[in-house]
Amino acid sequence: MNRLLVMLFLMLTFPVQASLELAFSEVAPGVFMHQGKIADLFTVDSDPVANITYIVGEEAVAVIDTGGSKRAGQAVLNVIRRQTDLPIRFVINTHVHPDHHFGNIAFVDEKPEFVAHARYPGDFDAKSGYYLQRLTNPWFIGTTPIGATRVINETTKLDLGNRTLVLTPHERAHTRHDLSVFDQSSGTLITGDLLFIDHLPTLDGNLIGWLAETEKLEAMPYNQVIPGHGPLQKSKQAFEKQTRYLSSLAQAVRAAINDNIDINTASTTVMPSPGEWKLYGEFHPRNVIQAYKELEWE
Structure with a gap:
């Protein structure tokens, strides 16, 4: 049975859930975090399972990871639009795993730059079809992967209007294309899955490289860390x-x-x-x- 038939079967068999409501906490002025549930996207009854962040500057908004489905991404967009009508200038993908970026499709009409590591597109092309075949729950209907429109291979600054985000493309670690984000205004470090809390770390890149990249992250002047999974961390022992x-x-x-x-x-x-x-x-x-x-x- 092909994927379309599976989706049609699920739509007829199970009612599609009502629109999703997500709770965000303002963890620093202008920095908003949703903590995903500790679960496996391929077996859980609803997304999101990864942490999602958005940051509001004076002129624009940046979203860091968008969840694992169109439904989750739309819920994030709804929250942002209830708060501000500033343009969503950047959607930043920390890596290619679907729980972090399959919500991108909900932001297409906002016309942001979809930003990722320079090695992201190759893995996006290689792996997205496999992920699509596995994600067949009813709440996943309508999800289409959206890849990067801008890739970076060196430390890059993004301006949100009197607020600068510093993006760092990392060497092979959790994956081959991890990207971290540092908000200079609040000292908030958003690691993607370079840091797991409670959820077991998952290795899809290079173990020794991950340990080396962790040392670099620990040396950063952060006040708090938003991990890829698990609660906000305020300790230097994060x-x-x-x-x-x-x-x-x-x-x-x-x-x-x-x-x-x-x-x-x-x-x-x-x-x-x-x-x-x-x-x-x-x-x-x-x-x-x-x-x-x-x-x-x-």
Whole structure:
């Protein structure tokens, strides 16, 4: 059954939910955050599962990540439009995973620049079709991926009117194309999935690179951090728990390789205890496999 038939079946079988209402908190003057639920987009009953941020300057608005569906993106747009009629000049995509940018379609009529890392378009083209095939819940109907119209390969400043955002394209870490955003006015660092809180970090890029990029983020003069998943962080130790997990993962996978444990066995035996992380069973075995593929060639 092709995707269109699946969608038609779902529309007839399940009533499409009413319009979505999202709650945003003003975490600093002009900085608004919605905290997504800790869940897997492919199995949850409704989006969003990732954090969403928008920032209001004197002349324009920037949205950082838009949720994983048209419905979520429209809910974000509705919130913004109830607050301000300033133009939405930028929609910033921190990376290509669908829970962060499949809401872009709701913003097309606003005619923003869709901004992303220079390596984002290649992964967008390679992966969007796969994500579309997997996302078939009724609330996902009408979602079409919208890619970047502007890509950056060096630190870039965006002006919202007496408010400057500093965008940093990172080396391979959580993915191969992570982008962070720093609001100079409030000292707010928006990391995308370079930082997970509560939700287990998921590795789709380079483990050693992620640890290196984390050190750069920790050195920034931030007052608070909006992670890709989980609550706002105001501590300078915001990255510590994630760093312990990633460092332990590297150490344990190296030990498995040195002990000639095969990759499939390693995925079920390396670091089996979840500790305080959520979604450990869903994502940890995949992290082990990804790390194993990277570290066996050291």
